Amino acid sequence: MEFEGRKALVTGGTAGIGREVALQLATGGAEVIVTGRNAERGAATVAAIEDAGGKARFFAADMTDLDSVRRLAEEAADVDILVNNAGIFDFSPTAEQTVASFDAMFQVNVRALYFLTAAIAPRMAERGEGSVVNISTMAATISLPGSSVYAATKAAVNSLTRTWAGEFGTSGVRVNSVSPGPTLTESAPLEMVDALGSTTLLSRHASTEEIAAAVVFLASPRATYITGATVPVDGGRAVA
Numbered sequence: 001m002e003f004e005g006r007k008a009l010v011t012g013g014t015a016g017i018g019r020e021v022a023l024q025l026a027t028g029g030a031e032v033i034v035t036g037r038n039a040e041r042g043a044a045t046v047a048a049i050e051d052a053g054g055k056a057r058f059f060a061a062d063m064t065d066l067d068s069v070r071r072l073a074e075e076a077a078d079v080d081i082l083v084n085n086a087g088i089f090d091f092s093p094t095a096e097q098t099v100a101s102f103d104a105m106f107q108v109n110v111r112a113l114y115f116l117t118a119a120i121a122p123r124m125a126e127r128g129e130g131s132v133v134n135i136s137t138m139a140a141t142i143s144l145p146g147s148s149v150y151a152a153t154k155a156a157v158n159s160l161t162r163t164w165a166g167e168f169g170t171s172g173v174r175v176n177s178v179s180p181g182p183t184l185t186e187s188a189p190l191e192m193v194d195a196l197g198s199t200t201l202l203s204r205h206a207s208t209e210e211i212a213a214a215v216v217f218l219a220s221p222r223a224t225y226i227t228g229a230t231v232p233v234d235g236g237r238a239v240a
Contacts, residue, residue: 001029002220009033009076011063011116012086014041016185017135020212021083026054028216033076035061036086063112064104073119078127081219082120084113084134084157091146102149109153114160121164125171131219134161136179138234154179158230165228174227176218180211181234201236 008025012018014036026032026049034045034056042058049056061072063086076082087109090101117132124130139147140154157177164175182188182196182205197205214233217223232238 001027002222003028003030003081006030006080007033007076007078008081008083008219009035009072009079009120010083010085011035011061011072011112013083014038014045014058016187017180017183017208017211017215018083018085019045020208021085021215022056023049023052023054024209024212024216025081025083025219026056027052028220029054030081031055033057033059033079035059035072037062063108066111066115069112069116070119073116076120077123079120080124080130082117082124082130082132083215083219084117084132085215086112087135087153089147089150091150093146094148097149105149105153109150110156110160113157117160117164121168121173121175124173125168127172129172130168130174131223132164132173132175133215133218134158134175134177135215136161136177136230138179138181138232138237140179141232141238161230162228169227174218174223176223176226176228177230178211178214178218179230179232179234179238181206181232181237183208183211196237197235199237199240200234201240204235206233206235 008030010022013022013034046056062068137154139151161177182193193205
């Protein structure tokens with residue numbers, strides 16, 4: 001198994017894409033720390049991994065709280081793989097966007113990701129290897145009315161990916177992003193993802209398994225010469 005002996009941290013790992021990433025990493029042999037705010041969903045994810053023969057544990061963290069992020073970084077100090085998946089979205093027209101929603105999206109999608117990576121990536125660098133995979137979105141590169149703040153947070157993630165690839169690359173740490181298209185998850189209504197899916201070149205939405213497969217590939221030894229990339233996994237929507 002390609003992740004045998006490796007440790008991974010998946011933020012927002014109790015549902016959706018994050019949960020599937022955690023499952024696939026564990027299937028590949030990684031010992032996975034699953035984090036999120038919901039302990040019940042965390043326990044269910046850990047149980048699913050263990051039932052499949054994998055190793056996992058849950059650590060509760062609130063990504064809006066920097067103290068909680070710091071505790072998470074201490075708990076995950078020696079991980080070999082960091083998947084920054086935790087994120088929130090609120091689609092609203094620009095003139096109707098609230099300050100509270102604006103601040104929350106930047107706190108979770110940018111600030112928490114930034115300081116968690118700032119704590120963990122240098123430790124990877126000291127060991128001479130590691131992989132960070134950030135979860136972005138197609139909205140960061142195409143126009144989706146109503147997504148202004150969410151898209152801006154993910155454009156920041158893409159920029160951080162490039163900068164961190166430069167900062168940590170000579171120390172053996174790779175940093176990449178996956179940019180999903182419309183994906184059916186618990187928080188994404190079928191009608192919405194179907195409508196967006198119809199605009200892709202493949203004329204359908206993605207499954208969480210398809211997005212997770214790309215994340216796991218970038219984290220794996222199969223991708224050792226890929227860094228600084230934002231990989232679109234969007235059914236061709238970015239070029240449609």
